Amino acid sequence: MNKHIIFNHYLPVKLDTHRATARAFAPSNIALCKYWGKRDVTLNLPINSSLSVSLGELGTTTTVSHHERDEVWLNGEQVDVADKFAQKVLEFVNLFRREQRIPLKIETHNSIPTGAGLASSASGFAALTLALNDLFSLDLPRSTLSQLARMGSGSASRSLFHGFVEWEKGEQDDGSDSFATPLADKWDDFCIGILTLTEKPKPIDSRAGMQRTVETAMLYQSWAAQAERDLSLIKTAITARDLDLLGKTAEHNALSMHATMIASQPPLLYWLPESVDVMHKVWALRAQGLSLYLTMDAGPNVKLLFSTQQKSDVIAAFPALQIVIPFATSHQITES
Ligand code: PMV
16 A cells, blocks of 8 residues: 555545645654554554654744745754755645645744654644645645655644643554544643753654664564553543552663663663663652653653643752643634
8 A cells, every 4th residue: 555545535636726835833742652663664564553642832834825936944044955854844745735736835933843752753744734725725624734754654643632642552453543642631640741851853754763673673562562551551640640650660661762772773772871870860760759750752852741740840950940830721723
């Protein structure tokens, strides 16, 4: 199955080009139960279901407008169309345009560092999908938009929504049952702390990293069963607002994912010495009674999980922490 068949299935033969411009925002997300490994590398179909929390106002705003030629802009600067970032964006846009000649200016603004393991590709492809849906007046349902965004980057399927979001792995070969849905639960005092240790792009992206793990790590064989167990525990923790169960399970899930990466050949270690220092500090604080947990994605930066009651103690320990309270205000994913 290729992506073109899926896009052709959902899109009209001829796109409506009446709207001059469209803008959309999508939040970044942090997985509490990670997506790691694909059963289909073309359609980004995952081996396991995953669950994330969206980062409120931290994310991507994308504007798409009709233009005399294709142009790609990132954070106010024009990017060469031959550049890897521009190529990925245009490749995705081409899935919508197909053989139609519709040159576009695509402007992306990230409120998070690009390529630092903070999931800017998730919010990026989600915002681009929403903006194109609007520009071409496609009116596609969220579940379909989630499927299309998934084909840009797997975790983008979850960035279509705020709050806690579950991406069901699905069983179908065409991925029609592999999309994300938001959970109804709100958790007002739930906090995420982002410790940016470096803004340098990672040397191996998650696409290549997960493929290497699937192909070479014996340890990966136990991952799917563990992810299924962790997902269920995390959902129980969310329903019960049980921070310790949630934190303990999310931390264990992240470190188990990293264990499969380290067990790949050649090994894949995204951590910096500073990442390990943070881990030790979190564990020391926990031993002193603080309910504080960590999670990490395919990069060296560390994300902390805690609740507003612990906020002042956590800030005292990590003054550089950027804190997101995902349920503090009711966020709306905007399209205009
Ligand atoms: O969506 P991708 O291809 O960037 O992969 C994301 C992988 C992790 O961030 C490590 C885990 C996740 O579920 O977000």
